[in-house]
Amino acid sequence: MALIRSSQAGIGMTSLRTRERMLTRLREQGIKDEVVLSAISAIPRHIFVDEALSIRAYEDVSLPIGFGQTISQPYIVARMSELLRNDQPLQKVLEIGTGCGYQTAVLSKISKEVYSVERIRPLVMKARGHLRELKCINVKLDHADGNMGLPQLAPFDAIIVTAAASHIPQDLLDQLVIGGRLVIPVGTDEQVLHLVERISQAEYRQTKLEPVKFVPLLGGTS
Numbered sequence: 177m178a179l180i181r182s183s184q185a186g187i188g189m190t191s192l193r194t195r196e197r198m199l200t201r202l203r204e205q206g207i208k209d210e211v212v213l214s215a216i217s218a219i220p221r222h223i224f225v226d227e228a229l230s231i232r233a234y235e236d237v238s239l240p241i242g243f244g245q246t247i248s249q250p251y252i253v254a255r256m257s258e259l260l261r262n263d264q265p266l267q268k269v270l271e272i273g274t275g276c277g278y279q280t281a282v283l284s285k286i287s288k289e290v291y292s293v294e295r296i297r298p299l300v301m302k303a304r305g306h307l308r309e310l311k312c313i314n315v316k317l318d319h320a321d322g323n324m325g326l327p328q329l330a331p332f333d334a335i336i337v338t339a340a341a342s343h344i345p346q347d348l349l350d351q352l353v354i355g356g357r358l359v360i361p362v363g364t365d366e367q368v369l370h371l372v373e374r375i376s377q378a379e380y381r382q383t384k385l386e387p388v389k390f391v392p393l394l395g396g397t398s
């Protein structure tokens with residue numbers, strides 16, 4: 177009986193209809209970029225969360241992934257991806273805060289190359305497993321403190337930070353191409369999503385977008 181129930185739940189979760197409902201909701205929430213929407217529809221979110229939570233995988237909520245961290249809600253993954261793309265193809269993207277690798281997998285569909293940095297080693301291992309399962313071969317993960325970015329691989333077309341920073345790290349600004357975009361939540365109690373565009377070698381344009389809720393960007397590795 178239990179077995180039948182769980183396999184039925186599995187069918188429900190992965191069914192096209194469940195994912196289509198998620199896409200309809202994202203459109204209603206204002207996501208317009210069809211490239212992002214099709215990337216999201218191609219990535220099964222339920223494989224990134226523990227089986228006990230997978231029933232909720234297509235709800236628009238963040239969920240725990242262990243180590244006090246969370247998988248971002250689909251809306252924020254879509255919103256940040258849309259901001260990074262700005263309707264242009266991406267060549268090389270850097271993500272800070274791999275977590276379980278869900279956003280990374282979405283990025284792998286919208287960018288030629290993706291580099292993602294995570295400070296908690298077991299999460300790097302977990303994400304690596306998920307990304308391998310999904311055959312995301314254009315992704316490289318690194319166990320490191322992402323505050324410094326990846327200077328050896330810079331510059332990047334776009335940088336996404338999926339943990340809230342108290343300030344915008346200068347190292348990340350330095351690692352953008354001219355015309356490149358950084359999307360980063362900034363703040364402690366009250367966090368606001370920021371978009372920073374590199375206008376020239378020395379000029380950046382900063383736009384404050386909407387309130388968000390992320391785990392904090394910490395220093396060091398564990």
Ligand code: SAH
Pocket residue numbers: 245246247248272273274275276277278279280293294295296299320321322323338339391392393394395396
């Ligand atoms: N991108 C994830 C969200 C993960 S939550 C998703 O798709 O759901 C944020 C992650 O940022 C956590 O795993 C946390 O460990 C990581 N993180 C926090 N500070 C960091 C830092 N300085 N460098 C790298 N990763 C960091």
